Structures are given as C-alpha cells and as structure tokens.
Amino acid sequence: MPKITYVAADDGERTVDVPVGTSVMRGAVSNGVPGIVAQCGGNAQCATCHVYVDPDRYGALPPMSDHEDAMLDTTACPRRETSRLSCQLKADADFEGLTVTTPERQR
Template sequence: MPKVVYVDFQGNRNELEVANGMTLMQGAVMNGLDGIEGECSGSCACATCHCYVDEAYLDKLPEMSENEDELLDGTASERLGSSRLSCQIRMTDDLDGIVVQLPEEQ
C-alpha cells in the first residue's frame, strides 16, 4: 500500500499507509492523526484539511478547482505556494512516499 508522510507542526513525522483511492485527508483522519479536521467530510467546502505539499510532489497532484483555490485564500494558517486541501488529493501509486506538512491551525 502506498505511504504518506504527515509532518505535524512540531515536526513529528507520521508515516501511514493510505489505500489508493482514499484522500490524504481521509488517511489522516481515519487513523486519528491530529492536525487535519475535514469537518465537511471531504467535499471541498470548509478548508479544515489544509496542508503544505512537498515540492517534489506538487506537479503530480490533480489540478486545483476554483473552489479549492478560493477556500485556500481563507485558511486559518498562511497560504503558501505549496498549499492544498488534502481532501482533494486522492492516493495513487504515483504519490507513494508523498510528504505533507500540517499547518499550525486549521
């Protein structure tokens, strides 16, 4: 199963297996990882699953929708070039090993 490395705000690394087809938000939430909320169940409606994606993987991600783009403008922690909503990133073999940094607040 492909792996995702979630790095929390304190710098702790959590490596989790996330099945293909699951989103990075689901992978974190289902395993009880703090730092990602996903209060809208992953329908790209709330911006509480904000993460910073490691540059090496940015190009491999699905394109950002207008809704995601607008939501990222209102995140609780600063938006950076690497900001994405983790509910909009579905796991694939291509993304195996992806590293995402979790923000200070959601």
C-alpha cells in the same frame, strides 16, 4: 497502497498506508493523525484539511479545481505555493512517499 507521511507543525511525523482512491485527508483521519480537522467531512467546504505539500512533489499532483483554489484563500494559516486541501487529493500509486505538512492550526 501508497505510504504518505504527515508532518505536524511541531515537527512530529507519522507515515501511514493510504488505500488507492482514498483522500489524503481521509487517510489522516482514519489513522488518528493530528492536525487535520476535516470539519466538513471532505466536501471542500471548510478548508480545515489544509496541508503544505512537499515542494519536490507538488508539480506531480493533479491540478486543483477553481473551487479548491478559492477555499485555500480562507485557511486559518497562510496559504503557500504548495498549499492544497487534503480532501481533494485522492491517493494513487504515484502518491508513494508523498509528504504533507499540517499548518499550525486549522479553523
């Protein structure tokens, strides 16, 4: 089970075990990690699970779909080069040590 660290916009952080096959979003919600609203429940329809991925790990993630790319243009906080929807990131062994930062706000 990979350990993923969630860093809040206010610099608080929490590391949790996320089961393989579980989304980074679901890992946060299931463990009470603040900053990820997940209003649509993981269907890539609301962009309230927007995160900034650690730049050193971003290139190793699976590519984003065109739909995710379009949804990232609707986030409450500015999109960055390392922005992803955490509902679209399914944990696997390569996610061990992944760090994501939540934006200041979600919609």
